Amino acid sequence: MPVYKAPVEDTLFLLNDVFQFERYNNLPGFAEATPDLVEAVLGEGAKLCEEVLQPINHSGDQEGCKRNADGTVTTPKGFKQAYEAYAAGGWIGLAMDPEYGGQGLPYTLGAIMNEFSSSANMAFSMYPGLTMGAMAALYVHGTDEQKRTYLPKMAEGTWSGTMNLTEPHCGTDLGLIKTKAVPNGDGSYAITGTKIFISAGEQDITENIIHLVLARIEGAPQGVKGISLFVVPRNEVGADGSVGANNKVSCGSIEHKMGIHANSTCVMNYDGAKGWLVGAENKGLNAMFVMMNEARLGVAIQGLAQSEVAYQNAVAYAKDRLQGRALTGAKNPDKPADPLFVHPDVRRTLMSIKAFNEAARAFVIWNAIKSDIAHRSGDDAERQAADDQLGLMTPVLKGVLTDVGFDNAVKAQQMYGGHGYIAEWGMEQFVRDARIAMIYEGANGVQAMDLVGRKLGRDGGRAIMAFFNEVGAFVKDNEGDEALKPLLASLQLSLNHLQQATMWFMQNALAKPDNAGAGAHDYMHLLGLVSLGYMWAKMAKVAQEKLKAGANGQAERMNAKLVTARFFMERSLPETAAHLARITSGSDATMALSAEQF
Structure with missing residues (x-):
């Protein structure tokens, strides 16, 4: 059966040494997040994930969710108790304003806990994850009464x-939604329509479910400019907070899907359900995008999380499984075969996953800190710069981490040979669960188009230019370090590729938009690779400094960091050249064939 150990030590290295988390103790909530408290919080979170969530991951997948005859849904054995333990630990309100029952700690800690819980049990983690996203949207756009309620x-x-967006006839194109909202005359609206693919839409875990629903008020403009957001509780809520009768909200069915079986993905029917407007009329997407952006970072973390747990199990298997002899001679002459670990191709596979996971974790934490700055800093310029970076990097995080996370789950499954295809070993579940992350919260092709079509040129390219300047300055500031020089040379070359690709779009995409569309996926991954390379350069610099200072018992770990950084620069980062070549080939061959020729 699969195992999982939360990477607490690696996470603390990133927080304390690479990103110097204490630098931000001027921000609200950060002063309380002392190194000792952070270590204690992550330790407790790891324990919950390892001892409570992980043991019910495989069984929950096998059992799945069941829709009952009365429309209620039963979740797998142990999920309700696990949710109660999760809630009792304060994890759901970790970053929420204390005025509303939260702990007010940095969002960054919540993002880290999201990785741990998603690795331990991705289907479970979606129940509190969606709740936190809905809370964020209500906190920013809800009325005082809504927030208190x-x-x-x-x-x-x-x-x-x-969150309820998708309908049977529309997914990405939300301008096509048909769910309608009719004023009741008392400030509420009657919401009628059908939503599909609603994660955690119905369950037996909590006493009420607060749905955020996109709908169109009668007479509203067509398209996305006529969409409003409504808060629609499953059950009526009394003035004293008591839960009453069903609010004409029902689960029509549970989707039969490839993975995340233990999360109830529902068809939701609203039959004149009473809802209340959140934010301004016809500005529903503005309000929902607070939740969407958090959800996209959360889904990016799911890609990393499945890559991490699949990797951990592949490493354990490769150490134990005897198969063949080493090319350089028997390593275990007293046994009939050597372990898988002696084979270079096994090492290549595992090193590629390891190098990605550690850089991706740094990439997530770097941007989670930017989210905290964007929402908590009192400095306008600092807040704007952080928001610029988040806008640019959100589609990269979502697209790259889930694309590569799925690929890595498949690579890890491959380490098991035929056993990887058998359910009892657990590896095929990681593959199935990882696959959805590439699709929901905006399919990855849409993320690539959002990056190239909207984010790249926003504000005159201010965000991408800031990124160029930051990475370029890091290379220049450290060019005198002989130990880092080979790594920095690789990073600079790939940064050049990224700059060339960006310039090529500027010169070739405005007059011919298909050039941008055909190159968007490669550009997203090119920017992702440079970002991950930058993370490795930062980690290598710190590892080198710690080794020079004596390493304090961490010499083995720090040397491993340097080797893994070198592997990434030598084996992964050169792919930027291929991405550049594909981008600059343009769109002619891509668009030349008629539909009938496919």
Whole structure:
């Protein structure tokens, strides 16, 4: 059966040494997040994930969710108790304003816990994850009354939350939604329509579910400019916070899907359900995108999380499984075969996953800190710069980490040979679960187009230019370090590729938009590779400094960091040249064939 150990030590290295988390103790909530508290928080979170969530991951996948005759949904054995333990630990309200029952700690800590819980049990982690996203949207756009009514109950885990966007006839193109909202005359609206693919739409874990629903008010403009957001509780909520009768909200069915079986993905029917407007009329996407952006970072973390847990199990298997002899001679002459670990191709596979995971974790934490700055800093310029980076990097995080995370789950499965294809070993579940992350919260092709079509040129390219300047300055500032020189040379070459690709779009995409569309996926991965390379350069610099200072018992770990950094620069980063070549080939061959010729 699969195992999982949360990477607490590696995470603390990133927080304390690479990103110097204490630098931000001027921000609200950060002063309380002392190194000792952070270590204690992550330790407790790891324990919960390893001892409570991970043991019910495989069984939950096998059992799945069941829709009952009365429309209720039963979640797998142990999930309700696990949610209660998760809520009791304060994890749902970790970063929420204390005024509404939260702990007010940095969002960054919540993002880290998201990795741990998603690795331990991705289907489970979606229940509190969606609740936290709904809380964020209500906190930013809800009225004072809405916040007082819903947030404390959601933060304590008594109620949960969802997001309802997709309909049978529309996914990405939300301008096509048909769900309607009719004023009731008392400030509420009657919501009628059907939503599909609603994660955690119905369950037996919490006493109420607070749905955030996109709908069109009668007479509203067509397209996305006529969409409003509504808060629609599954059950009526009394003035005293009590839960009443069903609010004409029902689960029509549970989707039969490839993975995340233990999360109830529902068809939701609204039959005149009473809802209340969140934010301004016809500005629903503005409000929902608070939740969407958090969700996209959360999905990016799911890609990393499945890569990490699959990797851990592949490493354990490669150490134990005897198969063949080493090319350089028997390593275990007293046994009939050597372990898989002696084979260079096995090492190549595992090193490629390891190098990605550690850089991706740094990439997530770097941007999570930027999210905290964007939402908590009192310095306008600092807040704007952080928001610029988040806007640029959100599609990269979502697209690259989930694309590569799925590929890595497959690579890890391959280490098991035929056993990887057998359910009892657990590897095929990681592959199935990882696959959805490439699709939901905006399919990865859409993320690539969002990056190239919207984010790249925003504000005159301010965000991408800031990134160029930051990475370029890091290379220049450290060019005198002989130990780092080979790594920095690789990083600079790939940064040049990224700059060339960006310039090529500027010169060739405005007059011919198909050039941008055909190159968007490669550009997203090119920017992702340079970002991961930058993370490795930063980690290598710190590892080198710690070794020079004596390493304090961490010499083996720091040397491993340097070797892994070198592997990434030598074996992964050169792919930027291929991405550049594909981008600059343009769109002619891509668009030449008629539909009938396919």
